[in-house]
Amino acid sequence: QVQLQQWGAGLLKPSETLSLTCAVYGGSFSGYYWSWVRQPPGKGLEWIGQINHSGNTNYNPSLKSRVTISVDTSKNQFSLNLRSVTAADTAVYYCARGASSGAMKYWGQGTLVTVSS
Amino acid sequence: QSALTQPASVSGSPGQSITISCTGTSSDVGGYNYVSWYQQHPGKAPKLMIYDVSNRPSGVSNRFSGSKSGNTASLTISGLQAEDEADYYCSSYTSRSTGVFGGGTKLTVL
Numbered sequence: 001q002v003q004l005q006q007w008g009a010g011l012l013k014p015s016e017t018l019s020l021t022c023a024v025y026g027g028s029f030s031g032y033y034w035s036w037v038r039q040p041p042g043k044g045l046e047w048i049g050q051i052n053h054s055g056n057t058n059y060n061p062s063l064k065s066r067v068t069i070s071v072d073t074s075k076n077q078f079s080l081n082l083r084s085v086t087a088a089d090t091a092v093y094y095c096a097r098g099a100s101s102g103a104m105k106y107w108g109q110g111t112l113v114t115v116s117s
Numbered sequence: 118q119s120a121l122t123q124p125a126s127v128s129g130s131p132g133q134s135i136t137i138s139c140t141g142t143s144s145d146v147g148g149y150n151y152v153s154w155y156q157q158h159p160g161k162a163p164k165l166m167i168y169d170v171s172n173r174p175s176g177v178s179n180r181f182s183g184s185k186s187g188n189t190a191s192l193t194i195s196g197l198q199a200e201d202e203a204d205y206y207c208s209s210y211t212s213r214s215t216g217v218f219g220g221g222t223k224l225t226v227l
Contacts, residue, residue: 035216037163044120045155045163045206047216058214061118094162101151102210103168110162 002027006095006108008080012115018082022095022108023075029053033098034078036069038091039110046091050098051078085115121146121207121219128225134195137222139207140188145217147188151210154183154192157221158203166205167192194224202226 008020022034036048049059051069059067068081082089092112096104122140129135139146139154146152150170155163165174167183170190180195190209194201207219 037218044221045157045208045218047208047218050216060215061213098216099168101149101153101169102208102216103151103153103165104155104163104208105165105168105174107162107164 002097002106004095004097004106004108006093006111008093008111008113010111010113012085012113014086014115014117015084016115018085018089018093018113018115019079020093020095020111020113021077021079023077024097025076027097027106029073029076033100033102034069034071035096035098035104036080037094037096037104038089039094040088040091048080048082048093085113087115089113090115118145118211118213118215118217121209121217123205123207123219123222125220126223126225128227129194129197130227131197131199133197134193135197135224136194137192137205137207137224139190139192139209139219141190141209141217142188144212145209146185146190146207148212149210150185152183152185152190153208154181154190155206155208156201156203157206163206197226199226 035050095108154167
């Protein structure tokens, strides 16, 4: 049974860096793409980016200049850093396990991150 | 990259069938057989319902089916049930090796 458990700071001030980590329990860590998706309150899903076990990344072009996704295979964990946040980055952030096609079957519980001065 | 286009809302009565469309471009939906569909109930994480255009993960009801024609993918739900009321999102692989979601469709079961 694959489970993803995520954590990180829920309240940030503008210009700070958002940092979230997702731990993977069960299943193989290699052979998949480890992804981040966010959802502003009352709005739709937005694909942020992904990383594989080798550290190869792909990012949403609209966020690429501020995003870094990293992986720690020794801990079966991957992380999201989003720099210089603004109120527009307020959202529920989800981690997920994706296939090479992008399909995401397993999801974390979500973390609400609020950016407010 | 622009979001895929979905209708904002659809509705149907119990037992009926509905179809949700998802329109992209030749750089995403039309270029690859890598369209996924997700169901999301309020306050919950999305759930994968269809992957690679028309495949169902184990445990997903066969009332859910997917298809694609050109730059438009579709999700059909047959035999509507009250528990199908949710938001539905399509997603596609893109030519930039990224993913993109649709804007979401709210399904109301009348």
